[in-house]
Amino acid sequence: MAEPLLCVRGLRKRFGGLVATDGVDLDVAEGEIHALIGPNGAGKTTLITQLFGELSHDAGEIRLGGEEIGALPTPQRVRRGLARTFQITHLLPDYTVLDNVALAVQARQGHSFRFFAEARRDDGLRGQAKGHLAAAGLFHRAEVKVSDLSHGEQKQLELIMALAGGPRLLLLDEPMAGLGHAESEQMVGMLSALRGKVTMLLVEHDMDAVFALADRISVLVYGRVIATGTAAEIRDNPDVRAAYLGDGEA
């Protein structure tokens, strides 16, 4: 059997006395939408951040498509096919929406040591960027400064920029967080339209969205994966019920 697209083994991260990632094993198969759920503080963001190389892990392996990427800096992981969105958006606030997406397109085209031609008149960049915006229904906001966007639009823009990089594996950290009902539905629509085209590791609290989207679900509690399975399996898993689904509104 071929190795899954993402293969994490024995990943460990300690913050002082707190073990935020406690020997995580995780497989994400090519083409699947794999949800990662767990209570607040379980270590979901910390895990994503380590997979993306923004935070170094203390021990363990991270393989993407069979290649160990655990020691690579973020930009090199991106070039190997990783992309992420952030729980709290990180965009370029002084630039317009179109500038942001065009820069993502530019980044994918190789180095940017080009000092002369005007980037904002580069039809190759702008045209592709406009295409990405139109496909996501954000084209009418192309010339708006990012700092003037609504929270929902910023979340959407992050997804568009991640996709503009043409990723093999998309790491999504709570894409629905803080969205209204309609925006949330739109985001679910966008993600489900990507099914089969992009592999996703989806961290999300909105259980309706998770059950609607996920092919498989892993449950993270106190930095450990306590269960992995289909939606039905997870719903019926007594450990999960005790540790997570049972406690509170989730």
Place this chain on the structure above:
Amino acid sequence: MRNEAMVQPVPVPVAYGPLLATLVLALALVVLPFAAQALGQPSLVPLATRALIYAIAAASLNLALGYGGMVSFGHAAFFGIGGYVVGILYQSFTADELLFGLIPGTNQLLLTLAAAMLAAGFLALVIGALSLRTSGVQFIMITLAFAQMLFFLFVSLKAYGGDDGLIIRRRNILFGLDTRDDTVFYFVCLAAAAIMFWGIARIVGSRFGMVLAGIRQSERRMAAMGIAPYRYKLAAFVISGMGAGLAGALMANYLRFVSPDMLHWTKSGELMIMVILGGVGTLLGPLLGAAALVVLETVLTAWTEHWQLVLGPILLVVVLFTQGGLRALLRRLGGGR
């Protein structure tokens, strides 16, 4: 969603204002020496020359500081090294000696300017490569420290005049031009400034420039797009250092003198003040800031020897009340936002 995709983005009005302002400014700068003669104020010409030279240095610093977000407090190092290259090459030229036993001296302006930019660029590569591993206050302090090291090095180098500096008896020569003439030298500096500002405008608008200003806004976002910020920051820092070196070389020619003063941290501070005064991260801001500071200094020194005491509050008022320096003030007066 389908409908939205069809809606055109709101068209952005083409901004003719900046273009017009640039043209008016260029015209004014060309006419300036003749107007100064006609008005019987020939001393305006060297004053304007100084402003242009500082404008080149400030615009270069602005590329790193305003566009790239690298708050360098050590640009006097590049400014000063540019000056010393002119002085040292001139010294070897008059003594008819080989510098380091290798390099013949010269008094050809094109050669000395190129050598000054190369030397400053190399220095910026070394300083940048080390200091860009830090950021924030640490970066400010480490660039300051490097510049001060260079300052003390040249103070102690008796071969190059130590504290007293080097006298350059004659300005470098350029084709058949009489560079000793104030108006001729003014136009030489104006040409250099025009090329510099044009070049920076190109860089800022290029793919590189988009990345550079992106890095200022969020390094994390740039990394997430697959762009490693360090190399781009270093390249911008080197270009910035080369520009400051060019300005230093012109200043050494203008003064016909170079001394450790050009390397002193107060010179770094002055360049920073020009950038902030004119408007951080704007194309023409450094020119306005440099002109304002040179004029203020001239007017205030004629008035009181404690001119820096008066300058301080003026700077505070400009920075606090114009929200973005003189460039922003002008834009607002011109009916912009």
